[in-house]
Amino acid sequence: xxxxxxxxxxxxxxxxxxxxxxxxxxxxxxxxxxxxxxxxxxxxxxxxxxxxxxxxxxxxxxxxxxxxxxxxxxxxxxxxxxxxxxxxxxxxxxxxxxxxxxxxxxxxxxxxxxxxxxxxxxxxxxxxxxxxxxxxxxxxxxxxxxxxxxxxxxxxxxxxxxxxxxxxxxxxxxxxxxxxxxxxxxxxxxxxxxxxxxxxxxxxxxxxxxxxxxxxxxxxxxxxxxxxxxxxxxxxxxxxxxxxxxxxxxxxxxxxxxxxxxxxxxxxxxxxxxxxxxxxxxxxxxxxxxxxxxxxxxxxxxxxxxxxxxxxxxxxxxxxxxxxxxxxxxxxxxxxxxxxxxxxxxxxxxxxxxxxxxxxxxxxxxxxxxxxxxxxxxxxxxxxxxxxxxxxxxxxxxxxxxxxxxxxxxxxx
Numbered sequence: 001x002x003x004x005x006x007x008x009x010x011x012x013x014x015x016x017x018x019x020x021x022x023x024x025x026x027x028x029x030x031x032x033x034x035x036x037x038x039x040x041x042x043x044x045x046x047x048x049x050x051x052x053x054x055x056x057x058x059x060x061x062x063x064x065x066x067x068x069x070x071x072x073x074x075x076x077x078x079x080x081x082x083x084x085x086x087x088x089x090x091x092x093x094x095x096x097x098x099x100x101x102x103x104x105x106x107x108x109x110x111x112x113x114x115x116x117x118x119x120x121x122x123x124x125x126x127x128x129x130x131x132x133x134x135x136x137x138x139x140x141x142x143x144x145x146x147x148x149x150x151x152x153x154x155x156x157x158x159x160x161x162x163x164x165x166x167x168x169x170x171x172x173x174x175x176x177x178x179x180x181x182x183x184x185x186x187x188x189x190x191x192x193x194x195x196x197x198x199x200x201x202x203x204x205x206x207x208x209x210x211x212x213x214x215x216x217x218x219x220x221x222x223x224x225x226x227x228x229x230x231x232x233x234x235x236x237x238x239x240x241x242x243x244x245x246x247x248x249x250x251x252x253x254x255x256x257x258x259x260x261x262x263x264x265x266x267x268x269x270x271x272x273x274x275x276x277x278x279x280x281x282x283x284x285x286x287x288x289x290x291x292x293x294x295x296x297x298x299x300x301x302x303x304x305x306x307x308x309x310x311x312x313x314x315x316x317x318x319x320x321x322x323x324x325x326x327x328x329x330x331x332x333x334x335x336x337x338x339x340x341x342x343x344x345x346x347x348x349x350x351x352x353x354x355x356x357x358x359x360x361x362x363x364x365x366x367x368x369x370x371x372x373x374x375x376x377x378x379x380x381x382x383x384x385x386x387x388x389x390x391x392x393x394x395x396x397x398x399x400x401x402x403x404x405x406x407x408x409x410x411x412x413x
Contacts, residue, residue, distance in 0.1 A: 003134065008114040011124055012052060013105045015098065018090040028082060032063055038082050038098055040075035043067075048075050120151075146181075199253070199374060202226040253372045256284050260291040263363035266355055280307055284370070287313065291366050292344065293354075300354060302331075303346035304368055312340040318369040319347055321357040328367070329353050336373045 015036040017024045030037050030050040039051035045067040049057070054072050061068050083099035091111035094104050105112045110128035115121075117130075118139040125133045134140060138153030146165040150158045159166045164181030171183060172193040178186050187194065189209060196212035198205040200223045205215050260278040268276065275294040282288030287309030293302050304317055316336045321329040331347045339345060358364040 003117045003140075006117055007107065008117050008127065008130060010106055011113040011115070013102055013112070015087070015101070016090065019087050019101065020085065020098075021088050028078065036082065036098075037075075037078060038102060040078035040082075041072040042075040043069040043072055045069065048078060200226055201230060253374055254285060255369065255371045258284060258289055258368040258370065260366045260368065261363055262291070262293055262358075262366070265293075265358040265364040269351075269354070278366070282307070285313060285315070285372055286310065287341075289368070289370075291368070293349075293364070300349050300351055301346040302349045302366065303344040304370075305344040306339045306341055309339075309341050312338055314338050314373045316371045316373060317345055318371075319349075320367040320369070321349070321353060322365045322367055323357045326357070329357060 015038055017036070020036065024036060027048075028036055030053055031047075032049060032053040035050060037048060037050045040048045041051050041054045042048050043054075043062050045062050045065050047062050047064050049063070049072075057063070059068070060070070083097060085098050086095070087098045087101045088095050089101055089104060089109060091105075092109055094101065094109065096104065108127075111126050113124045114127050114130055116123045116125070116134060116137055116139070118134060118137050118141070121137055121139040123133065123137070136152075138151065140152045141149045142152055142155065144150045144155070144158065144163060144165070146163050148158070148163075162180075164179060166180050167177060168180050168183065170176045170178055170186065170191060170193075172187055172191050174192045176186065176191070192208050194209055195206055196209065198212070198215065198219075200219075203219065203223060203226060205212075205219070207215065258281050260281060262276045262278050265276065276292070278291040280288050280290045288307040290305045290307050291302065292305055293300065295301075302319055304319070306313070314336050317333045319331045319333070331349065333345065333347055337345055354364065
């Protein structure tokens with residue numbers, strides 16, 4: 001039901017001697033507020049008050065004899081006598097009986113004070129001015145271009161902070177006209193000021209998105225030559241040499257944030273559940289991801305699972321448990337790990353932290369930071385690693401099978 005179709009709520013309807021057009025008998029007037037008792041209530045002591053004064057009586061004592069009352073009841077005799085008396089509205093000069101006057105005040109009297117019908121607004125105006133007030137009320141709901149219903153008084157804040165349809169300048173300063181909702185996609189892919197560096201070892205190209213796409217299409221033959229030269233250098237320098245962790249350097253590439261929810265965690269743990277699986281998220285970094293929380297050997301472990309990806313990825317992972325008004329609880333996994341399809345990478349989480357960061361309604365909110373990496377080998381290699389090294393060069397983001405800690409798919413931090 002729309003706001004304009006609802007009957008406005010009136011303020012308390014008060015009738016005085018002016019409305020009766022004659023001097024009112026004392027038995028018709030409330031002894032507290034002296035208004036006409038058209039809502040007369042009888043107390044246990046047989047005295048009468050208007051309904052409004054009965055509700056405000058604290059403690060519940062009769063103001064005339066001080067006797068305590070428990071269950072006031074409507075005074076039908078007084079109400080019926082007053083309802084049939086002639087009356088004239090002191091606000092708009094409507095004439096009729098007191099009963100008709102009360103209905104008139106509640107529904108039609110243009111000078112009766114009524115409340116604004118917009119949720120959250122407590123302003124009172126005369127009924128004749130209600131439409132004017134509601135058309136400019138700061139609590140009035142209006143349609144935003146983004147499809148949300150926004151209060152009139154909050155439109156400026158909404159537009160300047162969260163509205164995804166609001167035009168904004170490019171954060172990188174390329175002078176493009178974009179909306180707030182497309183800013184992330186624009187700055188990560190299409191912005192003319194975004195600089196891409198070629199990931200091929202030995203290729204030093206850098207340029208904008210269009211130039212980088214053209215470079216990848218045109219420089220494939222040159223990249224093959226670079227790989228062949230790289231392999232020749234490896235074969236030359238690998239004679240009787242060891243490949244150590246110090247011979248490998250990691251280059252950080254892209255960083256992505258994923259957010260997963262595990263609902264009703266605290267309640268499920270109290271009922272004996274020991275394994276929880278979040279919905280999948282993706283594609284991110286070319287793959288689909290999932291979070292699994294399970295108890296193994298008395299300890300709780302939080303796993304990031306790579307559900308599907310065409311090629312393996314070398315990545316470093318950070319887990320963060322998030323909750324409102326509480327600092328994030330972060331766990332950073334050990335060095336970059338080679339992750340492949342159906343592999344999971346886990347860290348141990350104390351049960352106390354799971355309970356502290358999970359509410360019964362919202363569940364557990366887990367934020368995952370994934371940073372993809374590439375590796376570069378120094379010139380010291382052992383012959384047995386030549387093929388593995390060459391596979392790395394061809395794969396761009398792959399890494400040797402014998403890197404420390406990468407032989408098991410289920411890896412603990």
